[in-house]
Amino acid sequence: MNQCKILITEDDTVLAEGVKINLELSGFSVLIAHNIEEAKGYLTRDTQSGQFSLLILDVNLPDGDGIRFAREIRASLSIPIIFLTAKDMDEDMIAGFQAGADDYITKPFNVQVLLQRVHAVLRRYQTAEDEAKSMKVGNLVIDFESYTVEKNGKMISLTPTEFKLLVKLCQNPGTVLTRQVLLEELWDKDENYVDEHTLTIFVSRLRGKISDEEFTYIKTVYGTGYRWIGAEKG
Template sequence: MKSILVVEDDEMLGAGLCYNLELEGFKTTLVQSFEEAGKKIEEKSWEMVILDVNLPDGDGFSLAKKIRLKDRTPLIFLTACDLDDDILKGFELGADDYITKPFNIKIVIKRINAVFRRTEVSRKELFICGNLEIDFEKRTATKNEKPLVLTPTEFKLLQLFCKNPGKVLTRKMLLESLWDNEGNFVDEHTLTINVSRLRSKISDDTFAYIKTIYGMGYEWTGEKDA
């Protein structure tokens, strides 16, 4: 059962939306303020957030930024404002759809299901962690939706870390894995440099990702503070 957080200050409208979503088999939670929504987002991961732009103690755009710092939860804006600039701003912040009030609940449900279908396909193709999105097949990576420029060795390291979360990868294991088909050799010094460069490209004040295990190697900590 997919969990949906509905952030809507109009209690009657929010309750009606939740009621209809639950008839469709979704599990919903309704909150009516920016503060409440922030707490719920910190408490757990949601499979979708439906977010009103105009809240009594804040705006939905600021909340969307907070959500996007945490993960790539499917996000739909729900608002009475249909100005092009606001709609564009919503999409620039990573919204998956933008629904204006008043709305037809049957159409809203269709659009919610469409977003779920799109994001499920996307998640199968992408490795998503914190503010990183990595496509191993295309050998591309983005941070906060901006492309990362990685060398082949850095990308190979990133792939090894992402596919072994929470495991200590010894320097020996990494060195053996970094041999390529042409037999090009990566020594200890080169490994240290490449890990350092990769770390500098992917980490920031929010996510560290790679933890050094002194005397052993490295560990991919994912979204946890390293």
Template sequence: MKRILLIEDDKDLNKGLVYDLEMHDYRVYPAFSLSEGMLYLEENKVDLILLDGNLPDGDGFDFCRQVKKEKETAVIFLTARDMEQDELQGFDCGADDYITKPFHMPILRRRIEAALRKTGRQEQKRENSVYRDDALLIDFENLQARLNGRELLLTPTEFRILRLMTVNRTVTKQLLLEKIWDTSGSFVDEHTVAVNINRLRKKLEGSGHEYIKTVYGMGYQWRGMEI
């Protein structure tokens, strides 16, 4: 169940939003001020924040900017501030959407769904760009790796091999040839694969764990360590 933090000082609107959204399978945590909302965020994780622009103890835009510096949580403004410059300011401070009052609940729910899908895709992309276990950390996006806290020097080809293996777990020699080398238009044979795998194994030996296992007659298997 997705969790929503609602920061809205209008008690009747706050109550109505909580009721409707919880009827549609969201868990909603109501707050009536920025300080109350921030206090909740310090101790809890939410998937989305519904945020009024004007609150008794401050400006929702500054609050949004602060949240976006520290968290990846989606933020949707629900506000009576309907001037074009207000909406632009909302997006400039990192908001995922901006809805002016009054609004229709079905539209709000669709906007919430869209914002959650967007953040979900971003989280999945981040998760896929990093491999991590007790000993090994690989950042595929920035081409950086560390083994037992020490920098691990890998070639671009070795990063591509590791990316393929950590995603697929078991890979054939033919798949490695197609995905790693054939894309460059260069012809290589299985010996090239074996040489690169052996070099990579030697670099990973310092973990005290066998990361790459040979599956005879097939290819290689990635044996990651449990976190």
């Protein structure tokens, strides 16, 4: 996490500098904005030069409401937000979380507690990103970025179409995908027109590579299509 870049938006200069120093001692790269307008400038430039990993945001700022600003950010950016505020009323905390806050710290606070909250929020986001890039199910590890599949720790070879079919199925768990849906998704939308027999062959080949006595993964719904059952027993 020591490569993470954090933006502090806080009009209390002494507080902001103190937090900045402690974050930098923990290995973070830190910038300070003293108002919403300045923060918007940093965030706009940041989309071109590398995304901030976290925003520490004061609720009460000279040129606006931090909670309203958080809603604006959430409309276009996926970035963790920790609110700093002098308010500790339940309704204020609820408003903060509804605006998209990942955590909420009331002033005055122990900077070491803030550091622990920062690490915890970043870990949650990193875990979510890692899960989005890959899937572990049964004895399979499916990597959506590298287009690879491991079974019991060993790489298995799938054709591009087999991989597309696998992804379509595993990203719709429990849903019956009709033959027509799969044909249109995997072939017809690319103007590669094939018949249902070809789909049957591809499903059979995919099953032969990923299924075994322990895990079936794909269940045939006769007369309709296929359903991904994951590690359930078929």
